[in-house]
Amino acid sequence: MxxxxxxxxxxxxxxxxxxxxxxxxxxxxxxxxxxxxxxxxxxxxxxxxxxxxxxxxxxxxxxxxxxxxxxxxxxxxxxxxxxxxxxxxxxxxxxxxxxxxxxxxxxxxxxxxxAGLAEVRYGAARGQQGLVIVTTLGTGIGSALIYDGTLVPNSELGHLHLQGHGAAEKWAANSVRQAEDLSWKEWAHRLSVYYQTLEALFSPELFVVGGGISKESADFLPLLEIATPIVPATLRNxxxxxxxxxxxxx
The missing domain is CATH 3.30.420.40 (ATPase, nucleotide binding domain)
Known part of the structure; x- marks a missing residue:
């Protein structure tokens, strides 16, 4: 090489x-x-x-x-x-x-x-104009905001406080699903509250979901109650x- x-x-x-x-x-x-x-x-x-x-x-x-x-x-x-x-x-x-x-x-x-830059240039959000929000669901919730290919750095949207639930990643991260043995439906409800909050604040064109759990996206993404299109990341690790x-x- x-x-x-x-x-x-x-x-x-x-x-x-x-x-x-x-x-x-x-x-x-x-x-x-x-x-x-x-x-x-x-x-x-x-x-x-x-x-x-x-x-x-x-x-x-x-x-x-x-x-x-x-x-x-x-x-x-x-x-x-x-x-x-x-x-x-x-x-x-x-x-x-x-x-x-x-x-x-x-x-x-x-x-x-x-991860967000990679998904917008080469992966699940390739060719998408406007605002893309990439979230990584793992121990916590990571995030990337990218507008027309330009990164808005250090968004840290996993730290958003959800009314009545505290910090989003303390209530809706994949680690919480595992620790509390939540069903896909129960976890999808929590994710819906989280992504609805992001919708209200940012009105994005697309959500991309990364993290290891994205491999099982068919089990929970269809259960989300949100208006914005949401797709699994393709580049993963x-x-x-x-x-x-x-x-x-x-």
């Missing part, structure tokens, strides 16, 4: 694993087999920077800018929240840290935002890497 203007590189930084691969930006697909390494218990910035340097070194032909997802709010390359990673990330200029460690231009983006690579090369 040789780098070209149409090749990017993405790294998906998670609380349990870090995954990276070169990406064909024309096709929105991996250009080589993905490498995964376990996120160490001590996931401080310097340690992760060294881990990423070792990961990228496995692709010696790659010379393009690198995109990195972070499970937190990112403003101008600086991480300002850390839900599932070491708290020492808060206040870290991750763009500068990784650029120095990898000797390459590196650009950091929120993980849900990366590849979306973070592909979206990060796309973000770094925009």
């Amino acid at each position: 040789t780098s070209s203007p149409h090749t990017g590189f993405g790294i998906d930084f998670g609380g349990t694993g870090c995954k990276g691969a070169p990406v064909d930006l024309d096709k929105g697909a991996f250009a080589a087999e993905r490498v995964r390494v376990k996120t160490p218990a001590n996931s401080s910035p310097d340690i992760i920077a060294g881990l990423f340097a070792d990961l990228v070194a496995q692709f010696p032909d790659s010379t393009c800018p690198i995109g990195v997802t972070v499970p937190g709010i990112v403003r101008n390359g600086v991480v300002s929240s850390a839900a599932n990673i070491d708290k020492s990330w808060i206040g870290t200029d991750a763009d500068a840290l990784f650029t120095e460690a990898l000797k390459r231009d590196v650009h950091v983006v929120n993980d849900a935002d990366a 590849q979306a973070g890497i592909i979206g990060a690579a796309l973000y770094a090369n925009r």
